[in-house]
Amino acid sequence: MILVDDKQIEALESRRLAEEQVHREPPPTYASLQQASSSNQSLPSGGNPTNFLSMTRLHESLRENVTIDPTLYVPTFLLPPLSPDETLETRKHLRLESTHGSISASIKIVPNFGDEKCKVRMFMRSTHGGISARIHGQEPRYPFQLVAHSANGNIALRLPRSFQGPIMISLRHGSVKFSDGINQNLTTFGEANYVRHCFVGDFSRWADSRNDWNGDEIVIEAKHGGVRIQYEDDVPGSLVRARPSLLNRVFGF
Template identity: 55%
Template sequence: MKMKSTHGGITAKIHGPPNRTPFVVHAQSVNGDVRLHIPRTFHGPVIISHRHGLVRFSDSINRNLTTFGKVDNTRRCFLGDFSRWTESARGWEGDELVIDVRHGNVKIHYDDDAVGSPVKSRPTFLNRIFGF
């Protein structure tokens, strides 16, 4: 699934039954926020590139997210049980989120999170040490 916006935000709510097939979402926004609501059964990499704005996750996403690091404005994470990562000869065959935002915020929720549930910035290493 590909979504692209030059002047405006992207909002998508993706539902899926527990035994659904894997999906890949590419969302790109030049001037606007990206807000995604994904199934709780999502299991895979989350790659977020952003230049000006914040990246925020709901509390329930945060509990299941492993962040590997951020290099050149690109954050690489894994949502779900990373110990279950398997790769075939064709590469990763599960779910995947790829988000690119130049001027805007990124907010990711589960599709069944309560309406208005808080989203928080994931603290970086320096934020935890110095309390920023």
């Protein structure tokens, strides 16, 4: 009978643990952890096109990836109830609202290969949270109108390179930043009473009446938070703080 003392037992146990460690998989690298984290934060698949989508949350954030077809027929019994600010003619093709949460959305607009005159109407509102939206779609696409309200949070928008239309920003406490790409195509007409009126692209086609505009349009209302606007394919870090234009200086805005 072979007697083994405590020191020999500890040595054998240490050897066994060392051998197990060798055969284990190596720990994940920092790059792999970053990739996994990025994958977990990515938005889910958008699925089939939809229309008149309305989602409301009270104590949760909204993260949606949707494809909007404004001509898609939806049976009446499947339509969400109209909001107080809507009629059958002005029903939003997309409405996202959260009271105590943020909103993050990737929105694809289906192409318009016909001559249908239709504008995609979208509305987003968060009372205690930020709003982040990326809008894209194959050309030629339907024009869109986006109205975004945030009482306590930032608003960040990524627009298609083909965006052309007016941008109205109402901001009480915070800064407005445009990317270099947006800034090159931006005309600022002035700012008064915390409301800034801008236009991205060629505004020579804009008639005297705002209702006559059939292109893209953005309306932003933020109270406590910043506003960032860039193209969807802009290089990260290309945002610049908006500077007063010549019109602002001349007219004292």
